[in-house]
Amino acid sequence: MHLPNDGDEVTSLSVIPAFSDSRRVARPLRWISIAYALCLLALLAALVWMRHHHGALPVFADLTHDGLTGALIAGLTVTLTALLSCLLILSGRARSLAANAITRPSAVSSLAGWPQGLLLLTGMLAAALALRSLPPSALPPIFANWPVLTGILAVPAFAFLIGERCVGAIPAVCFPERDPLAALLRLPAAVLLAYAALLAARGIGVPLGAWAAVLIQAYIGLVAAELALRTLAIWFLPPRAPMAARAMIGSAAASLLQPGHMQLGKAAEKLKTQFGIDITRSWAISYARTAAAPVLLGLLLFTWCLSGVVRVGLDARGSYERFGAPVAMLEPGLHILLPWPFGRVRMVEYGVVHAVALDSTVAGGTTATTSLGVADLSTADGPPPPSANRLWDQQFANETSYIIASAIGSRQSFETASVSINVLYRVGLTDADARAALYSMVDPASLVRSIAGRELAHFFVDRTLSEVLGERNEEIATGLRTAVQQDLDAQHSGLEVLSLIVESLHPPGGAAIAYRGVQTAQIIASMQYSQEQGRAHTTLSAALSSAHNMRVVAEATAAERVDSALGEQSRADADSLAHRAGGRAFLLERYFHDLKTALAQGDVEIVDHRLDHATAAIFDLRAPAGTSTASMPAPNAAYTPP
Template sequence: MSIKRPPPAWALHALGSVLLIGAIACLAAASVPVRVLGLTLLFAATGLFSEGVTAQVRGRPTAWVGPFRAMVYRRLPANIVLRRGVLAAREARRRFDTIDWVGDWLPGLIAFGGGGLCLAVAIVHFKAVGQAMGAPATYSAAILLVAGMPLLILQRLLVARATGSGPAVETVLRIPLVSSLVLGAATLFASLGYIWAEWFALVPLVLVSLAAAEAMIRASALLFTPKRPFAERTSAALTWTASLLRLQWPRVSRGSAWLRQAYGIDLSQSWVLAYALRAVLPVTAALAVFAWLATGVTVLGVDERAVVEHMGRPVGLVGPGLHLHAPWPFARTRTVEFGAVHQMPIVFSARPGGRLLAELASAGRADVDAGMDAEAIPAPPADRLWDASHPGEASYLIASSTGGREGFQIVNVDLRVMFRVPDNHDGVLESVYGSSDAAGLIRVAAGRLLVSHFATSTLDQLLGENRSVFVERFRRDLQANVSAFHAGIAIVGVVVEAIHPPPGAAMAYHNVQASEIRADAMRFDSRARAYALRGSASQDALRTVNLAKASAAEQLASATATRTTFEADTRSLAAGHDVFVFESWLTHLRNDLGKAHLTVVDHRIDGTQTTLDLRPFAGSTGGTL
């Protein structure tokens, strides 16, 4: 194909500079779609700069020789080692001077560096899509759509420039042109409330990423391919990815011509390719028929069941294994779980837009993954104290009465519901046709039951309630509510991890409980001391009474004995006065002498001639005779 009015190199550099300035301005914007458009402009500027340098190289004459410098070398040194070093340095300098840096290296370096920069920026923007586009402005859509007009004019002006092989220079503007239209339409629809349209921003990112990767690969391949003549050189930044963005099917002859000219591969002489082209239609038809027949084969795992439908009417329920039936659309199967138990926390979380979502599916899986030995020290996430909130908690209002005044309190509940698909035939059919969101239905029904239960209970009643009775009653009520909708859900069990005040009020509640415990302890301690004092006083009083009674009895007995003795003495005195007096004298004398040490001396002994031996003798009782 002849080249008609090729743009000069300075024009390509000027156009690349304009696109580079526009890319910098767009990348500095706050809107994510505008930044994505700036990324595509940056890649287009890279292609124009690389193609501008290549155009300069193509303008060289065939016998062009690079400039060289005439060098005057000094005499070689006499030392053999120094001489070899000087010769090696001269050879290296000579080879360095013969390198065509502009023609051989600069286009590839521009393509590789620009492609790498674009790929890195695209990877960063993949994470930004969807974050800043939640409330896009209409002016961003207007900017993007208006930017498509000058890009379209520039692209049509460059269409006149065509090469004999490889992509044309105008292909570098196809990615920004398509991106401006796609991003403008996506931003406009997103500003009107169609949130799904914001994800169309991924299309330009994917295109520029593929084109940048291809440019880097083509630039790297230049190191291993022989240098082509100046007039046949093309830029590595003109990618086939961009050339495919056209309103017609890609021409195979163009790629075949490029392969033949670049690598000497002639596809027209390949019998393998000719055979593949002849066989593509029958093979494709056979594969299509085989794929259609394969829709009549269903393989179910050990945890799956399926409802077989003939022309939309359920005709049977099949279990695990291989099953054959009529192909689509005459028959189809609806897969149902078989025995799988799901655990769902009754949790509500607010998201942007006022949407309430239930956090389920993987809830509780972290507890299983973080399983530990029974004797191991639990990790911090396993702390179940009230001063730390659990991931599966929800807050509810409960009635309160303080100081004779009615009020409300907040309680946190970590409640999980375990459910599965029933085993019977009717339950399976209800699960397939009766409910599209089983988890949502359970969440709503369980939330309504919890609100009803907590609205009629106080905090002390909740904390002191029998947990097993509450769980069983809640499971029965939840099963009854869910069964009323014929949703095909079997409530296996209900697990209550915790019911406690909010973490922010945990310290105050602990202080209240501690104060109540201390008050009870002081009351019981005072009562114990009172009981002890009363027992001691009763014991002392009883002892005093008993001692008084004993003393009175002794005195009474002594008085009675004295009276009896006096009466006997009176009667004896009356019977015999002299005898009684003599007997009394002897009795008193005996009593008194029995307690004294006596020395009895006969009055008839002469005291002047007698010596008394007052020493006791053996066998005496203490007296002296």
Template sequence: MSAKPASTDGQFEETPRFQQASLHTLRLARLVQGSTLTAALLWLGALFIGVFDPASQWVVVLAMNAAALVLLAAAGRSAWAVARWRAEAIGHQAVRLALWSASDNPDDPPLSALERGLLRIGLAGRRQLQRLGSEALWLAGLAVLALVMVASAWRLDLPAPAAAGQLHWLAGGVLALAAFALVVAERHLASENPVVWPEAADLAAQIRWLVAVQVLSIACLLFTDGERLWPVRLAVLTGLLPAALAMELILRALFSVFSPRRPGQEPRLLARSLVCGLLQWPPRPLAFLRHELHQRFGIDLRQVWAFDFMRRAALPVLALVAMVGWLLTGVTQIAMDNRGIYERFGNPVEVWQPGLHLGLPWPLGRVLVVDNGQVHELATSGDAALADPLADAEGPAPAAANRLWDASHISENAQVIAGDGGGRQNFQIVNMDVRFIYRIGLDDRAALAATYHSTDVAMLLRTIANRVLVRDFASRSLDGVLGAERQALGQDIGAAVQAYLDRLDSGVQVLVTSVEAIHPPAGAANAYHGVQAAQITAQALIARDRGKAAEQNSQARTKATGLDHQATSGAHETEARARIAELRFSAERSAWQQAGQAFVLEQYLDHLAKGLGKASSLIIDHRLGTAQAPTLDLRSYAFPLDPAAGPGTGKPATRPDQERAH
């Protein structure tokens, strides 16, 4: 709070700015109150939205507009302090800024000793602040508050906001109406006579600064489409306007503290801004500095010969510098790890190797930089910005080194692969990390092809790789790529991608194709392990049952073969006996035909001897006695026919027993 004037001079009453001081305090009080309340509402809205959605575009827009309104309130309060001093200087009543004031009631009880002590301390502190300059402290405090608002909403990593809806158009309309009202107020202040209101021009510049913030906010709200990032980036960068103004006001308030206090002298506006003065047409960035030098020190820069010479020589010198700079654009330095394709009038002429080269200046000649043997690594994952962060060589292993199936990685992407379930063809989803090590070909033709046949080599390689992976995995199974086929998988994919790139004449050379990881999705890894264990158990049971079946089949075959061989041998034996019987029968028949009845008798006796050979027989012969010597019975050794008789006699041979019987 500024000090009151020591005395009232009669000449002040005849000055227009003193006569209108009371009216000015009323207008400025309404401006400060409206700006403060609106800024508070916007700031509370930004805090409320930030609790539920910190990445919302509304937080940035509301915070930046609230900061600009706080700065306008700070400038209005500084101008109100000057107008109040003028009103009090001529004895007029100034309008208060506060919406309420404490009333003194005579019926109130007297203050206690503690309350009186606190009141004295408060009054002493107030007097000290007045000595330092209360208006400077108010200005610095409000400027710091505006900086805090800008810093709280300063985020350049916000995602693309949602497409503009009815709420965006409604907010844009409200901001447009507010900007229109502020433009009307700015034009009214700009048209004020400096003799009547000297601070009107500075307040008009402050309002123009606020209108600029609101216009940029309208563009940020209405041009959001859900895909472009520049609206939200522009909303954040809009905070540079209130931040620059707040920093200037803080510096002005800090420097004003060291200025001597002159209570009897009319104060000057403390919230004058150089940056706000730049926002005018036509732009005159040095006009404010020249005016201050002329008013404060009496130095007119227009009368200095050196400055006049510099003004007249500036155009030729700048033209010469621009010409030399344009000619120097024809000198090109190519680094050791790059090559340059030199274009003359848009036509590629040659490929420059590393070194210093001279050509036509831009745009007549242009050099396009190409890699010279640099090796790049490309993952098939869709977003290169999500690459694994670099890890410290001496620190712990990064998370990307964890190749367990139950861990997911940024560089992995999902792929459909053929599967077999229950004898039916189906599909499975696997996560894989396939990386390509590639480079631009070392010859000039490859450099030209990589530059002119594709706009983005990495995107081209990623697209072709994904296409090849889809086709290649459609003919493979999960068990195959997890087993024996994994060794040849990288070679097959690399060869297919290289063939595709060669057909497109891309100039890209695939050096190595590395299959870093391939496994089922992380969430299904345990389930896949269980399924594999069940399959292994089922296959083991099937193999065991098949072994038992094969063993039983072999035993049955062996037994059947033995029975077959036994039956065959029995049949042969029976057949042999039958043939023997047949031969015996034939022989006996032939003998019977030749010997006649004698053969029959002999057969009878032979069978009788066979039958009685094992029987206990008693021979009764009256010619045998105990007194006689042992007798050898030779009857069994007699021939059925008498050898002395010829075969034609038909007389059977006589046996000794027969003779003895007779």
């Protein structure tokens, strides 16, 4: 049976299988689209539920951090968008078959234009948003049941492959978009299988970093970007004829998932048919094929020889092992040695200082228990609550409590003392110390911590509480450092203790009540001292203010009296000068002035000689009672003006 191609002249679309079988082909695609949509909605619902219920489904949360959910959501979005685009084109072909439009644009031509472009761009943007919102942020933990989890991831991958096989069973003449759609349908299955392989590799101990998850997401982003760029060409191309209208879902990146796509014969055939390049007749390619084996062998030999080139950093030294035996200690720099496995270099630190804090699990002490959940209802003057039964303000995380001998009165007893110690150590600077640290130890920090804890326990066993509290922290640190260094040297560890720092050494917690009583008394005494100082300053200020006021008033009174005396003296001098100049005229003037002043202060009666004697005034010149006559003027005495 001859099937018409795009270049053949036909009179009806009903003879073209792509149009006549469009409804039959669209039926399985709808079911596959519904299945992919349900998977996508279930994954999104699980993700939203996880966001609202922190801590639930920890396995799913770890896979989310590794980027599996983001990659799977993006892959499902790309595949579902391609399915919807194919269904859109198939519906357009069914409408064009009813209209029987062969040469002029019809429904399929219109739907293959901007509606399909808008659909594809929206889907690719959604996929890019999923990749951006759910990137790989951390490596998943190594699960003990990783084979079960790997099998669980393989189950939906198998279901996706069944859908891809259903599409692959459709003849290409009935569905021209079969091959590109099948390649995109493999995308979710490939994501699940890739993450299953990543999980299995980490489970068996193969060190694969986060770059593998990033590479998977980058591949999905490449497919989405390619489809988006191909879709942009729709707005710059004229409407196609119905027989040439296709779903723009072809992706060279997604076609890499097709079996046999990477064969050189198929690649040469595509180059010849699409670009007109026949690489089978190229002399350069033939020469490259002939010389590939020796060149590759030479590169492998050169790479193997480069394994003997070793760079030792400035903060390290290298122990060179020739045929498994250490023969030299390499200094920082570049060294050329025998290649692997004949020569090997093990790195050792050089001058790197480490700090180890002692804790109760290694030091042999007892951890002090505190009730941190109980509310503190104590007062400043009352006893402290159990949670505050400490003599220090800040409790260190590495504080350890030790039982130490003490005396209560005449009886022997035991108390607890808390201590916080940090040990600074490094690998010795000599070659012998470096070899000892490399070949004699596995975990230097654990060794230093255990030895320091043991020596600290011995220190508290040999001393009483009064001796420990009376000894200085520097002396305690010096003695402990010497003991720890001796133990490390006895075990040929190659480690050097630089310093042992006693951060804090506290007395028993029972002394907190007495100490807080002392603190309260000190606070009260300080408060009373401040109050008395305030009263003294108030009294002194009031006395100074009164003295100042009295002094100012006295100075003002004295100044007034001095000024008044000076004024009287000035007037007396003026009167003397006027008397000497005017004589009796001055006395007459003064007489009239005094008379005027006297008359202004009393009642005045005028007596005239022309008055009637019967009504004339009578003057009583008798002196008032109790008045001396000597001080009275003589009666009928005539006054003679001066």
